[in-house]
Amino acid sequence: MADQGVRVEGNELAEGRSGGGSPTAHPEGERYFVRFTPMQRWMHVVMFSTFLGLAATGLTIRFSTNAWAQHFALTLGGFGAILFIHKFCAVILTLEFLYHIGNIAYRIVVKGQKGLLWGPDSMVPNLKDLQDIIGNFRWFLGLGSKPHFERYAYWEKFDYWAVFWGMIIIGFSGYVMWFGPFFGRFLPGWALNAVQIVHGEEAVLAATFIFSIHFINGHLRPDNFPMDTTIFTGIQSEEEFKERHADEYRRLVAEGRLEEKLTCRSERSLLKVSRVIGFTVVAAGIVLLILSVSAYIRQ
Amino acid sequence: MQDAAGHNVGVDANLFHASIHGSLDCTACHTDIHAYPHPDHPAAVNCATCHTEEASGLEGSVHEHASHQPCTACHGNAHVIVSKDSPKSAVYPLNIPATCGRCHGDAAMARQHHLSNVYPQYVDSIHGFALSKEGLLVAANCSSCHGSHHILSHEDPKSSTYRTNIPKTCGSCHAGILSRYMAGIHGKAMANGNASAPVCTDCHTAHAIAAPTMAESTPVCGSCHQKQLTTYRDTFHSQVSSLGSYIDIARCSDCHGEHEILPASDPRSPVNPANLVKTCGRCHAGANAGFVKYEPHANPENFRRFPILYCIRIFMVLLITGVMTFFVLHSVLWLLRSLVEKAQSRTAKGGR
Numbered sequence: 001m002a003d004q005g006v007r008v009e010g011n012e013l014a015e016g017r018s019g020g021g022s023p024t025a026h027p028e029g030e031r032y033f034v035r036f037t038p039m040q041r042w043m044h045v046v047m048f049s050t051f052l053g054l055a056a057t058g059l060t061i062r063f064s065t066n067a068w069a070q071h072f073a074l075t076l077g078g079f080g081a082i083l084f085i086h087k088f089c090a091v092i093l094t095l096e097f098l099y100h101i102g103n104i105a106y107r108i109v110v111k112g113q114k115g116l117l118w119g120p121d122s123m124v125p126n127l128k129d130l131q132d133i134i135g136n137f138r139w140f141l142g143l144g145s146k147p148h149f150e151r152y153a154y155w156e157k158f159d160y161w162a163v164f165w166g167m168i169i170i171g172f173s174g175y176v177m178w179f180g181p182f183f184g185r186f187l188p189g190w191a192l193n194a195v196q197i198v199h200g201e202e203a204v205l206a207a208t209f210i211f212s213i214h215f216i217n218g219h220l221r222p223d224n225f226p227m228d229t230t231i232f233t234g235i236q237s238e239e240e241f242k243e244r245h246a247d248e249y250r251r252l253v254a255e256g257r258l259e260e261k262l263t264c265r266s267e268r269s270l271l272k273v274s275r276v277i278g279f280t281v282v283a284a285g286i287v288l289l290i291l292s293v294s295a296y297i298r299q
Numbered sequence: 300m301q302d303a304a305g306h307n308v309g310v311d312a313n314l315f316h317a318s319i320h321g322s323l324d325c326t327a328c329h330t331d332i333h334a335y336p337h338p339d340h341p342a343a344v345n346c347a348t349c350h351t352e353e354a355s356g357l358e359g360s361v362h363e364h365a366s367h368q369p370c371t372a373c374h375g376n377a378h379v380i381v382s383k384d385s386p387k388s389a390v391y392p393l394n395i396p397a398t399c400g401r402c403h404g405d406a407a408m409a410r411q412h413h414l415s416n417v418y419p420q421y422v423d424s425i426h427g428f429a430l431s432k433e434g435l436l437v438a439a440n441c442s443s444c445h446g447s448h449h450i451l452s453h454e455d456p457k458s459s460t461y462r463t464n465i466p467k468t469c470g471s472c473h474a475g476i477l478s479r480y481m482a483g484i485h486g487k488a489m490a491n492g493n494a495s496a497p498v499c500t501d502c503h504t505a506h507a508i509a510a511p512t513m514a515e516s517t518p519v520c521g522s523c524h525q526k527q528l529t530t531y532r533d534t535f536h537s538q539v540s541s542l543g544s545y546i547d548i549a550r551c552s553d554c555h556g557e558h559e560i561l562p563a564s565d566p567r568s569p570v571n572p573a574n575l576v577k578t579c580g581r582c583h584a585g586a587n588a589g590f591v592k593y594e595p596h597a598n599p600e601n602f603r604r605f606p607i608l609y610c611i612r613i614f615m616v617l618l619i620t621g622v623m624t625f626f627v628l629h630s631v632l633w634l635l636r637s638l639v640e641k642a643q644s645r646t647a648k649g650g651r
Contacts, residue, residue: 181584181586184587201619
């Protein structure tokens with residue numbers, strides 16, 4: 001933690017200098033655009049907080065024979081505390097999921113925003129995503145140029161749907177375990193065993209994926225190392241916009257709607273808070289990743 | 300009063316007359332002394348002259364050659380010896396552990412004779428506490444299980460601590476538990492000569508007397524029932540108990556019973572299908588016929604018994620492996636491409 005604190009300070013200083021006149025990083029007159037609404041940013045905050053809580057307690061339960069799990073559980077107050085935190089976070093995340101479903105349904109049905117279901121701004125995968133996957137692999141291998149992405153690149157859509165289905169599967173199986181006797185009235189006998197396997201394995205996948213792939217794609221790859229704060233601040237620079245979502249940028253320019261998204265550069269304090277939180281969560285996630293992957297392989 | 304060699308040969312007449320031997324003459328025991336001055340080397344007193352039964356018991360026992368004077372080693376100085384019913388006696392029930400512990404509490408002595416140093420385990424056991432803290436005369440002391448004069452090695456089939464004799468030995472106090480144990484699958488197997496059937500000490504240990512209600516009881520059962528322990532480990536029941544808590548959680552005996560363990564096919568067994576709603580319902584309020592179809596020892600790696608669970612597990616493993624392989628490859632290639640591009644742009648800048 002101390003290291004990270006120092007690092008954040010260092011970045012701040014570096015940024016202060018570059019903002020003060022260096023033309024390379026953030027030239028004077030650089031424009032900034034909104035990428036995420038405050039609601040989307042808060043949804044992410046609630047999601048990663050509860051996910052971290054669920055993962056830390058869930059992986060402790062899953063790998064309960066490991067010494068680290070037992071020490072962690074004892075520190076928090078034994079199994080009772082672990083399960084309480086797990087269920088508490090689960091309920092909050094369920095509420096967020098239901099809110100999201102309600103919000104999407106409302107926007108499609110009542111407000112008629114069909115673009116949510118289909119089109120360039122939609123999370124729904126389309127043919128272009130498949131072309132982008134192939135194009136990106138060709139670019140990786142030096143066989144072509146880098147594809148231009150729309151508002152959501154294919155790995156961002158995968159993140160969304162992985163979490164979406166993950167929440168349905170892990171959530172449902174979790175509630176079946178929580179209210180076993182109730183669900184036992186309609187589900188076949190094997191289902192009570194099945195939910196236990198599915199819950200545990202799907203959760204290991206979710207945690208492993210988020211704490212490695214999502215962190216790398218979102219924060220740790222060379223392009224946005226060491227932390228992409230866009231999801232916290234909601235703001236991206238014009239340079240980032242053109243680079244990462246070139247097709248969306250061009251489309252907005254063509255439609256003359258680019259200026260609708262113009263905003264100010266995010267506040268220093270918000271950036272700083274974002275980095276501290278971001279680094280803390282990434283560090284916690286990586287620790288959990290190492291502990292669970294080693295426990296998973298040893299089991 | 301000392302002899303030429305400096306040995307104390309004085310006898311306190313008051314203590315002697317108060318002792319259980321007080322009515323005897325000196326020469327009743329020191330039979331080779333007839334006149335004064337005494338012989339230079341008077342013969343050793345032979346307690347067996349009177350105590351024939353005890354002496355014959357000692358014959359063939361582990362203590363037969365343990366000491367030059369095996370009787371007084373435990374009973375103390377024969378001139379002050381008191382009845383075993385007197386609290387002052389070295390072999391009064393409450394004093395026996397300390398008496399035996401003079402040798403058996405000595406780690407060096409235990410090492411020398413290849414014995415485990417069991418005295419401290421006994422002292423801290425429920426038997427030791429009952430004796431030392433509560434002063435219960437009925438509390439098991441050393442000789443309650445091992446006998447007194449005719450102590451045999453636990454490897455000797457005639458020993459009270461020989462494996463198959465242990466239930467009877469413990470049952471001499473714990474008669475109720477003995478009859479339940481004998482009615483259960485463990486006791487029946489033992490009576491049928493099954494050498495691997497557990498006896499009391501296999502689960503409870505001999506001297507420390509482990510309380511089997513603790514979390515450590517699962518590895519105890521699991522030391523024989525390894526498969527069942529493995530499948531138990533996969534369940535929520537085990538996860539809860541591993542994480543240490545004061546929550547009541549199902550361990551082996553909570554579902555299977557303890558001393559009178561019956562096979563699931565027995566209608567009296569708590570895990571007989573007809574009794575499951577009641578057994579599971581002890582913890583799970585609202586347990587019903589559907590709920591108790593849950594298999595607490597399912598093994599998703601066993602295709603024959605659990606085909607659906609097997610397929611689900613394989614599917615989940617493939618899903619994890621597939622997703623992670625794809626994205627790890629994706630990330631690694633991306634990283635390499637980014638590094639190549641950075642190097643190229645640096646070269647391009649440098650060339651300019």
